[in-house]
Amino acid sequence: RSGLSKTQQIRLISVESLKPSDTFARRHNSATPEEQTKMSESVGFDSIDSLIDATVPKSIRIESMKFSKFDEGLTESQMIDHMKMLASKNKVFKSFIGMGYYNTSVPAVILRNIMENPGWYTQYTPYQAEISQGRLESLLNYQTVITDLTGLPMSNASLLDEGTAAAEAMAMCNNILKGKKKTFIIASNCHPQTIDICKTRADGFDLKVVTSDLKDIDYSSGDVCGVLVQYPGTEGEVLDYGEFVKKAHASGVKVVMATDLLALTMLKPPGEFGADIVVGSAQRFGVPMGYGGPHAAFLATSQDYKRMMPGRIIGVSVDSSGKPALRMAMQTREQHIRRDKATSNICTAQALLANMAAMYAVYHGPEGLKVIAQRVHGLAGTFAHGLKKLGTVDVQGVPFFDTVKIKCADAHAIADAATKSGMNLRIVDSNNITVAFDETTTLDDVDELFKVFSGGKPVPFTAASLAPEVQNAIPAGLVRKSPYLTHPIFNSYHTEHELLRYLHRLQAKDLSLCHSMIPLGSCTMKLNATVEMMPVTWPEFANLHPFAPTEQAAGYQEMFDDLGDLLCTITGFDSFSLQPNAGAAGEYAGLMVIRAYHMARGDHHRNVCIIPVSAHGTNPASAAMCGMKIVTIGTDAKGNINIAELKKAAEANKDNLSALMVTYPSTHGVYEEGIDEICKIIHDNGGQVYMDGANMNAQVGLTSPGYIGADVCHLNLHKTFCIPHGGGGPGMGPIGVKKHLAPYLPSHPVVSTGGLPAPEKAEPMGTIAAAPWGSALILPISYTYIAMMGSKGLTDASKIAILSANYMAKRLENHYPVLFRGVNGTVAHEFIIDLRGFKNTAGIEPEDVAKRLIDYGFHGPTMSWPVPGTLMIEPTESESKAELDRFCDALISIREEIAQIESGKADAHNNVLKGAPHPPSVLMADSWTKPYSRDTAAFPASWLRSSKFWPTTGRVDNVYGDRNLVCTLQPEVVEEAAAATA
Amino acid sequence: RSGLSKTQQIRLISVESLKPSDTFARRHNSATPEEQTKMSESVGFDSIDSLIDATVPKSIRIESMKFSKFDEGLTESQMIDHMKMLASKNKVFKSFIGMGYYNTSVPAVILRNIMENPGWYTQYTPYQAEISQGRLESLLNYQTVITDLTGLPMSNASLLDEGTAAAEAMAMCNNILKGKKKTFIIASNCHPQTIDICKTRADGFDLKVVTSDLKDIDYSSGDVCGVLVQYPGTEGEVLDYGEFVKKAHASGVKVVMATDLLALTMLKPPGEFGADIVVGSAQRFGVPMGYGGPHAAFLATSQDYKRMMPGRIIGVSVDSSGKPALRMAMQTREQHIRRDKATSNICTAQALLANMAAMYAVYHGPEGLKVIAQRVHGLAGTFAHGLKKLGTVDVQGVPFFDTVKIKCADAHAIADAATKSGMNLRIVDSNNITVAFDETTTLDDVDELFKVFSGGKPVPFTAASLAPEVQNAIPAGLVRKSPYLTHPIFNSYHTEHELLRYLHRLQAKDLSLCHSMIPLGSCTMKLNATVEMMPVTWPEFANLHPFAPTEQAAGYQEMFDDLGDLLCTITGFDSFSLQPNAGAAGEYAGLMVIRAYHMARGDHHRNVCIIPVSAHGTNPASAAMCGMKIVTIGTDAKGNINIAELKKAAEANKDNLSALMVTYPSTHGVYEEGIDEICKIIHDNGGQVYMDGANMNAQVGLTSPGYIGADVCHLNLHKTFCIPHGGGGPGMGPIGVKKHLAPYLPSHPVVSTGGLPAPEKAEPMGTIAAAPWGSALILPISYTYIAMMGSKGLTDASKIAILSANYMAKRLENHYPVLFRGVNGTVAHEFIIDLRGFKNTAGIEPEDVAKRLIDYGFHGPTMSWPVPGTLMIEPTESESKAELDRFCDALISIREEIAQIESGKADAHNNVLKGAPHPPSVLMADSWTKPYSRDTAAFPASWLRSSKFWPTTGRVDNVYGDRNLVCTLQPEVVEEAAAATA
């Protein structure tokens, strides 16, 4: 014994053991090495590597992945240090640039309790309404903010940004007029990025966009479907659009107005002018600028066009007890149902940011918002007044809300002087400048501006001294008279305690990754690690204007460059664009790149896009947006693309073939062996291969789109690369391309961008998003994930994700048929269980199983996609074996509950599945008439006894809600506020 | 109409309206001006001011309060900017100082989800066990960490810091030996601050402290009760205490060991040496150094002495259904029951930090902790090895864990060179330096140190190159062999998802201010605003060593100075000490200041302390700790101090009178009219007035302790000044004094401190806390609160707090007798409702009402203190009228439920009150045998239907738990971990 200790005493120290111990990969990848072996053995392999070798086709398997930077992975504290270093390279100047982006005071209580709170940011899109009533209420609040302020009755629950919202509105105009009028006019008082996005988007619709001065707008061609104007205009002017709208309507032209929510607290709302569609950004309602995003955009319209609205819409319905309950309304409009006929390709939107903006309105209330607006307006007025006194420049005599337009001899000289004082102005052209004020501007700032404009001479007054002589500049006819935000929710929670509790009451209703795994097939709900999230709310990342001089954003730029490089290594591509704000936006952007490539080669006719039936709805919807002709091909019995059919289709369309859209591994959860052959067939017939990167979590480090043969691919950073789902957004959908496509990557009219790394020449196909690098603020999440994991950690993640899926499939296969497997009998990183049989044997549908899973404390998997009547399960690498087992236990237990029905022991119509989910109000009701016990309903698994997540409503009735569409707060509908303030 | 718009258009702009709009006071003070008027009217006053005039005695009312800084109050964003500025003045150097404070990697998931999460930090002390099971489990984990690592079976749930823990252990030794042996020996290998605290504390016990070299320790006097040694020693040495303990025990001397948790993962635990009591700090288990605190200290002992342990102890019991449930055990030891006979005066401890430390152990697990320890040890070894090679200094040849002791020619020169490289070393004396390593040290750091020690010459090796030749320096006999942290909880949650969910599962069981008001009389559970909390986790505040050169902490020092000034203005005092870490510590410190004052004047005999019966238990307990003789005086029928009795007592003790301890407004919730007279009586009889500042929330801006006539007072910053309660700490109890007492304010042996502002001369009475400025890290909370509120906001807070209490008392008075009122019939900021009558009429006790309140979603008020059979309600200014009304509605509804019993409609033993609280498991059980309905049990108020907080256990049995004492995790007891990992 003392000998043993002796040995221990002289144990030598290894360098390895002295390296920092706060490594990250083992915190993210949940299965321990021992568990990995155990799990591999249970699926018939002696190690995880042999499982992977058997699963990923040899022909596409890469040797290994190596990063030129971060290959080993940083530890958590090294990562924080690195991000601090990057942050210090960003210079936060005061921004007076405007153009749709304004500094805002994010209320700290919202920052901490929503934006920095995994209870909110790790939620999934509220498809399971019964465990999503909190964010559904908040999104209903958002819709109410939008409808109340715009004066139009219908709003969606966010779009990606103001520019794409305008493009969606343009598409609506086209649709309203059934595609018969092919001109869309954009007034030149719109933001340049809005104009460019619409121009790019119009291309695909075969629509002609005409930009015109307001006064020159001309509908005489008879071919105009719509017109877009901005209110207030991009250079600040506040115009009365009364006559304008009348004139447009008289010509059968629909009017779209881009507007500003803060201004609308003081200005006559667009709805009162008769605008048909109103769009804009809710950013300045308490969402940081973040060098471009993410922010929630909005789109409101009239009742007439509600079924043509793009995006998700929250509506009121009832639950199984007849109590009011919320859920997503009119989903039949959306791409996952209507595919290429959908109103839009949008899927992931900006739910988290919409919630922040809604809560900003809840916190300030109508009066508080008006105080802010009047202050901003007053500061602008004081500034304009002072400039007139100074007399050094020529203040334009138009009414304004927050933006003052100035004619001057040398705009650049003035802007440079401002920069020297830490302030950014907008240079409109060499003789025009605008100065936009916001909530954070102070009287001192105005004094600083006076100094800039006085050209070094002493300023004989201060902003404060001027204020009393300044007059409100809003024309009488444009002063808002109609009330807004009158619902109790906007008039009750104005103190921090009240708002805090409202936020937590809502949060408590919603299941998130803080509770249990959310195994949504095709959605990759993995860990959103805290270290990844921390930089997002640092001011050096959060408070930069997207159009600030790039030298002020050196930290961001360095990160973009490195992220571009890392993503190229991961995907096997040559260049990346960080502009698209979601997967669907990436698809559209990628297809447009392909289109531009064909065009550049004179192949204008190449417009056929082959898409397998199993593709996600966004694929056909995106292709449709590019004006492509869609040729659908089927799958074989094993779920693989029917290569013979593909080949036939490709050859038949040889002359006009533009692209194939293909998801890999397939949406069926299988590594198709023929993928390299498929790529070859497409290339041989003149087409390009677009790979949908949604399933990238099964590729990283094992293979890559580039290696397989794809030409372009989007990545869902909000799936594979850890951006949290936020209850339905934000997301990021950057696209990677092969060298020959790199020149066509999108640019931006204000800050020119392109591929990262930059290709030799650039012929950008247009603009895809309002901000040059999309939602830059959330890129640190993916960047830190990659940098902390290193190449090995990421490769392990893919392997463990695959292992986890196979482990679960194995545990479940005796209870549920597992649909589709690869040649070696294994599945990829997700798999499908088939419930179709239960329809006959027990009257059970996938929805019943999903709802019953709620009683077990789980969020149901992807339902009935890609195959109706099935559930698709994607566990990810971040779930521990214990958690996978719990989920399997739940499903196996439910299978036994189904067996009870099959055997007649349980009633076919009145059983635990049909009755699910069971909220406390039902479980505790005095009368209980179900044929099963309360205990069986509430506690079907042992772990629920020590801790259970309760659904707050019974099953929500979707049909009722769509029949009785209510999409804003109604005093009688949402009782909560009333109760809370009783 | 157009005329009207015209007016609107030319409305002028006021300077006022251009000031920043993100003001704070209106977010903190919840009642709007309109509500204030309404509430005032309902209590019979036309305005809040006339209510206040009628309530606060004219004789003590101050005109107004004015700050020399921040008088107007900063807005939220101005505050953040100001704190960033202060933060930038703190320089975060690498610390190798050690001495009980080590840098640590706070796991980000713990930082965000506990320390930055109001769901954890706004919890109250877990007196209501049924809505506190989450933090109770976490504290049980903490106790298990302590007992497992120290090798002793009993631990408390934290003490204030290591130094005071040692002093508590000293007091225990004194008690164990029944005060018969009056010498306590402290080995000189203890931290200097520990030694000084014990010396100061010993004074009051009439104990002689002898400091001695280990080898010179001598028990031959026969008068030694205990001995304190440190393991590892303050200069790093790791000694075998086997023989030492045997020898002490042979002389009947108890052995206290101060130790280090991280070291104990590698070292033989003190319990195995036979130590009787073990103390230390859990700081390096993931709690930031914070320039001194807050951190959780621990104290462990054997079964024999468990009833002598100080502080709160969590234990296992059963609930009304017989299921395991946790609660605070053996409360009969504590000051609130035993008063001057208590084991200690401690009340508020360090729950939040204990939870962080426990979670750090949960996250790393036994293996992970050992890896960290081995790494730290390895780095220290590598450093020592390198120094020997360099040969420039003399590395001391003692075994060490993390701290290397070095003899050198000029310690200051070396330390200065280190400082130039951004590193702080410990200068022991002019020829000795120690270098302590920690979790955050890297190989690069060791290389930097080599450079410092090489005196500018090139270092011919690197730490990495040396490592392979370095040997473990722990002697064979001291290598730990016993297992630790074997419970599943420490072996399951090692990935971020698992820990995140564990944290959230626990959080979901606990009611906090995120849910509803917590109207704890005498505890002032007000808003803990987010902006106040934000700087606490900034690295520039969090990562400073308390003994770093003060010039590196210029931001902190500036804040201390300003906070001292502000607190002086608020209290009417002349100087403040920021050292005491809780209210009770402040009491003790304040009394010791008074004692020192008397001593300095030759009044050694003045040792009588008059304390009213209504005083908080900490008052007599603190007086006892100062060796004072307590004379208790009564109150009259109106709850006021019996002035005649007081006068008699003062005069009778004239010659020996030391102090009066008095709480103002009284603990009965009344502004006693005679308070100025009372102060005069005490002064006339040679005594000093100690005012307990717990009720300061009723004074700020209206009167002040100094103005009233007190000589010294502590402030509970965790009550009046917004430090959150954290589920039972942290707190801060700074003391303010009049000029004549200022010289005696505590100092510190390592960094000398004293009054703020500093008095002309200083004769410090000793040391009160381990860190010079106590829990410096949480001082920004109070500082920002004061700075954002400004003098008017703070005064309004006091007024509204009083208004709220009066409003509630009015609403409740027809339902419950309201005990005690001032001369005008009003109450102060809190009030007492009398439930004693219900004992006879319905068999109902205060506990029944408190438990039934849980069913209504509320935390019960203070129970049976200061008057048995009552509830004391303190609403604070931060609760909205809506929330006050909800709470009143609940109490009124409960009164009706009591009436049902009184009238015989409800059963006397089996009713909703006796059955409360009702957890889901009971409410959903298949069988329901109660005479009332499930619905009545679960949903007694309308607001519960839309959102309800569920208790997780039935009523917890306190007696059972104390009879069957279990204070650590038992595999069979805590099922959760098992379930979660099943």
Ligand SMILES: Cc1ncc(COP(=O)(O)O)c(C=O)c1O
């Ligand atoms: C296969 C596939 N492609 C594309 C998308 C669309 O991505 P996004 O929601 O980011 O627009 C999804 C979304 O789930 C998907 O599963």
Ligand SMILES: Cc1ncc(COP(=O)(O)O)c(C=O)c1O
């Ligand atoms: C009147 C009074 N004095 C003193 C204290 C002790 O303060 P602390 O818990 O900070 O030690 C309390 C605590 O509730 C109290 O109510």
Ligand SMILES: O=C([O-])O
């Ligand atoms: O969100 C999806 O439609 O998959």
